[in-house]
Amino acid sequence: MTPDAEDAGVRRWFERQVANRVIRPVALTLLRIVFKVRIEGSVPREGCVIAGHHSSYFDGPLLGLVDRRVQPIYNRRFLESRSFGWFFRAVGGIPTRSDTLPRACEVIRAGGVVWIATAGFTPGEIQKRPRRGAARIVQETGAPLVPMIVRGLEGIVHIGDIRPRHFRRLVRIVLGQPLTFPEGATVAEITDAWLASIAGLREAFPAPPRF
Numbered sequence: 001m002t003p004d005a006e007d008a009g010v011r012r013w014f015e016r017q018v019a020n021r022v023i024r025p026v027a028l029t030l031l032r033i034v035f036k037v038r039i040e041g042s043v044p045r046e047g048c049v050i051a052g053h054h055s056s057y058f059d060g061p062l063l064g065l066v067d068r069r070v071q072p073i074y075n076r077r078f079l080e081s082r083s084f085g086w087f088f089r090a091v092g093g094i095p096t097r098s099d100t101l102p103r104a105c106e107v108i109r110a111g112g113v114v115w116i117a118t119a120g121f122t123p124g125e126i127q128k129r130p131r132r133g134a135a136r137i138v139q140e141t142g143a144p145l146v147p148m149i150v151r152g153l154e155g156i157v158h159i160g161d162i163r164p165r166h167f168r169r170l171v172r173i174v175l176g177q178p179l180t181f182p183e184g185a186t187v188a189e190i191t192d193a194w195l196a197s198i199a200g201l202r203e204a205f206p207a208p209p210r211f
Contacts, residue, residue, distance in 0.1 A: 041175030047108035051134035052148035054117035135190035144178035147197040
């Protein structure tokens with residue numbers, strides 16, 4: 001290893017330590033101040049995948065209040081943003097790029113938790129067939145798949161949408177029963193089981209009226 005590469009490695013290690021020990025707790029405390037969070041269900045002790053349709057950019061970071069192991073997968077442009085990239089990096093964000101799948105699998109095999117959105121919050125997109133990322137991670141690792149919905153973030157897509165009337169709004173993070181699959185389960189089988197569980201959660205926890 002060259003001196004420059006070694007210095008870069010030390011710098012990245014130091015940045016991760018600062019993010020995990022200082023910035024991440026501060027970011028989570030800010031979220032707890034802004035929102036009144038209620039958690040339904042729990043995260044398995046072993047490594048797992050939490051998957052839900054995206055309702056807001058706050059979905060992933062808020063899961064840090066559920067379990068400190070959670071690392072959300074985000075579009076890389078958010079982690080590289082000059083304005084708010086620090087926030088997404090502080091909550092352990094994994095950027096979407098060529099090594100996202102192996103990196104997510106590595107996190108899970110080490111006992112960590114990965115959150116991934118199977119569809120965005122663009123109008124109509126949530127009705128589309130979910131993306132394959134969550135099912136592929138489950139295939140690779142054999143980890144449980146935890147379905148998730150979030151209620152209360154409707155209309156609060158990003159930081160700029162927060163208004164004084166949104167402060168202390170009740171946000172419910174609902175985690176379904178972990179789904180496990182036999183070796184050889186297909187992406188379609190994993191996805192269909194997840195969709196059925198999500199439908200049940202939505203019926204049991206209807207969305208609140210918009211403000």
